[in-house]
Structure formats: structure tokens, C-alpha cells
Amino acid sequence: MARYTDSVCRLCRREGAKLFLKGDRCYSSKCAFAKRPVPPGEHGQSRKKQSEYGIQLREKQKVKRAYGMQEKQFRKYFELAEKAHGIAGEELLFLLERRLDNVIFRLGLADSRAQARQTVTHGHVTVNGRKVNIPSSLVSVGDEIKIKDTSKDMERFKEIRESDARGTVKWLTFDHANLTGQVVAMPQREDIDLTIEEHMIVELYSK
Numbered sequence: 001m002a003r004y005t006d007s008v009c010r011l012c013r014r015e016g017a018k019l020f021l022k023g024d025r026c027y028s029s030k031c032a033f034a035k036r037p038v039p040p041g042e043h044g045q046s047r048k049k050q051s052e053y054g055i056q057l058r059e060k061q062k063v064k065r066a067y068g069m070q071e072k073q074f075r076k077y078f079e080l081a082e083k084a085h086g087i088a089g090e091e092l093l094f095l096l097e098r099r100l101d102n103v104i105f106r107l108g109l110a111d112s113r114a115q116a117r118q119t120v121t122h123g124h125v126t127v128n129g130r131k132v133n134i135p136s137s138l139v140s141v142g143d144e145i146k147i148k149d150t151s152k153d154m155e156r157f158k159e160i161r162e163s164d165a166r167g168t169v170k171w172l173t174f175d176h177a178n179l180t181g182q183v184v185a186m187p188q189r190e191d192i193d194l195t196i197e198e199h200m201i202v203e204l205y206s207k
Contacts, residue, residue, distance in 0.1 A: 053204070053207075055200065056200040056201070056203055056204035057204060059196065059197055059198075059200040059201055059204070060074075060200075060201045060204055060205075062194075062196065063092075063093075063096070063194070063196055063198075063201065066113070066194055067096045067099070067102065067113060068101075068113050068114055068117060073136070075205075077092055077095050077096060078092055078201070078205055080095060081094075081095055088202050089198030089199050089201060089202045090189055090198060092198060092201065092202075093187075093189070093192055093196065093198055094186065094187050095138065097187040097191070097192060098138045098139050098140075098186075098187065099135065099136055099137070099138060099139075100120055100125065100127065100132060100134070100135055100136070100137040100138070100139060100145070101113055101116040101117040101119075101120050101135035101136070102116070103116075103139050103145055103172065103181065103183070104116035104119055104120060104125060104145070106168055106169050106172055107145065107168055107172060107174045107181040108160065108168060108174065108176070109147065109157075109160065109179065109181075116135070117135040120132065120133055120134070120135045120137075121133050121134075121135060123148070124147055124148055124151040124154075124157075125145065125146070125147060125148070126145075126146050126147075126148055127139065127143055127144070127145055127146075128143055128144055129144075129146075131148065139183050140183065141183050141184065141185060141186060142182070142183060143182070143183045144180060144181070144182050145180070145181045145182070145183070146178070146179060146180045146181070147179035147180075152179060157179060160176055160179065161176060161177055161178075161179060163176065168181075169187070169191045170185070170188070170191060171183065171184060171185040171186060171187045171188065171191060172184065
């Protein structure tokens with residue numbers, strides 16, 4: 001699968017929003033988007049007004065890049081969301097939130113979704129006592145997500161265990177001393193902190 005290897009800060013600038021791709025740096029004064037919130041490139045400040053299609057495309061790209069996916073995989077999630085009983089745009093976001101790599105990020109076990117993806121693929125995570133190394137696995141209510149006992153002595157996990165308890169989204173609980181999280185509900189629209197107009201993605205794919 002193709003991977004983006006350029007500076008991820010350029011992605012935030014291109015989409016005109018913070019996508020929180022670099023962990024703590026995104027919350028500091030070093031954030032590239034905070035310093036220069038214009039599209040990258042020589043003519044970034046003089047870009048012309050976008051068409052309706054361009055605005056819809058940028059909204060889709062924003063979500064894809066925030067969750068770290070390629071088009072083919074993203075389109076599959078949209079097709080699943082269309083078949084669900086709720087509003088397609090919201091159902092799409094709920095599916096993305098339920099990905100295991102996103103859950104690891106939301107629990108504070110990784111500084112970014114990219115690091116969370118790496119944490120899962122390297123075999124540091126168990127779900128209901130079984131090792132899971134597929135970042136796209138979807139969690140359900142009642143699932144217990146835990147860092148393997150053999151991985152808990154890694155430096156970054158030791159720091160989390162020894163730190164003060166941190167807050168998380170309402171649909172997850174987290175025991176930082178044991179590096180264990182649990183899914184207590186399904187995600188809701190207000191739990192998603194990215195500035196997203198999901199109806200534009202639906203309109204784009206409906207053309």
C-alpha cells in the first residue's frame with residue numbers, strides 16, 4: 001500500500017485544519033499550522049476560491065488524512081456506512097472512530113494515530129485477551145483493550161503508567177496504571193473533535 005512520506009505538517013496546512021498528526025507538537029507553539037495556516041507551496045496565500053466539488057473533495061481528504069487511510073479503504077467504510085440505519089456521514093465517522101488504531105490513540109496510549117497504528121502492528125495490543133495486530137479491526141461495546149504484559153516495560157508505556165490519570169472520550173474508560181481500556185458505549189457525534197462537515201463527503205460520493 002502506498003504511504004505518504006513527506007512532512008505531515010503540510011497535510012494540515014493543505015486541508016486548512018489541525019489534523020493532530022504529530023502528537024504533542026500539535027498542541028505546542030511549534031505547530032506548523034499555527035505558525036502558517038495557509039496551503040503549502042509558492043502560491044499558497046493566493047489560491048483562488050474553490051468550486052463546490054473542490055470543497056467537498058477537501059473535506060474527504062481531511063478525514064482520510066486524519067485517520068491515515070488510502071482511497072480504496074476509505075471508500076469501503078463509506079459503503080458500509082451507507083448500508084447502516086443511521087445518517088451515512090455520521091455512520092462513516094463512527095466506523096472510523098471504532099478502528100483499533102484510533103481507540104489506542106483516544107486512550108492516550110499513543111501520541112498520534114500513526115504511532116497507534118505502529119503500536120498495533122508491532123503486536124503490543126490485546127483485545128479481550130487475544131493479540132490483535134490489525135489496526136483496522138473494529139471494537140464493540142464491552143471489548144477490553146490492553147497493552148501486553150511483555151510490552152509494559154517499554155519506556156513510553158512506563159511513562160503512561162507512572163503519570164497522572166488522563167481524560168478520554170466518553171465512550172471509553174481507561175485504567176492508566178494497568179494500561180487497560182474498555183469500550184463502554186458506541187461513539188457519538190459530539191465525541192469527534194475534528195472540524196468535519198461529513199455531509200459534504202456523502203454529496204461527493206453521491207455524484
